[in-house]
Amino acid sequence: MRIAIVGLVATLSVALSSCSAGSKSARVDGAAEAEKIATLESEWSDMFGAKNLDGISALLAKDSVLIMPGAAPIVGIENIRRATRTMMESDDEVAWKSDYAKVAPSGDMAYDYGTATTILADGSVVEGYYLVVWIREDDTWKIAADMFN
DSSP: OHHHHHHHHHHHHHHHHHTTTTOOSOOOOHHHHHHHHHHHHHHHHHHHHTTOHHHHHHTEEEEEEEEOTTSOOEESHHHHHHHHHHHHTSSOEEEEEEEEEEEOTTSSEEEEEEEEEEEOTTSOEEEEEEEEEEEEETTEEEEEEEEEO
16 A cells, blocks of 8 residues: 555655646745645644534535545545544544645646554544545635545
């Protein structure tokens, strides 16, 4: 799984670099936008811990997709809400933190990846990783795709 994520990150890096080709928009401050992405990830993690389903749903792009281990892709806000509600009903505690964010020079697409920690009901700890693709929708960063292991 780690190799697949590394390959996907490399592919996204190339895709993000080419997003500015032919773009007439002004360059964005990539570092500032990457910090916004990291802040959104932190807020999202906090919302998950607080079981704030409406707050999380507000972060989703119209055609968002969620890819979880052992499951078919879950597409669309309502379907992702249902899956998220089910995850929130467990006794597991989940939190995550962005380790790196990259924003396209055009400022219309980004990705970040990071580390997730799950404390299971029995107290055991599971470490994992995630990758999120972000897009600009109505001048706001929205989650286009979320994948974790």
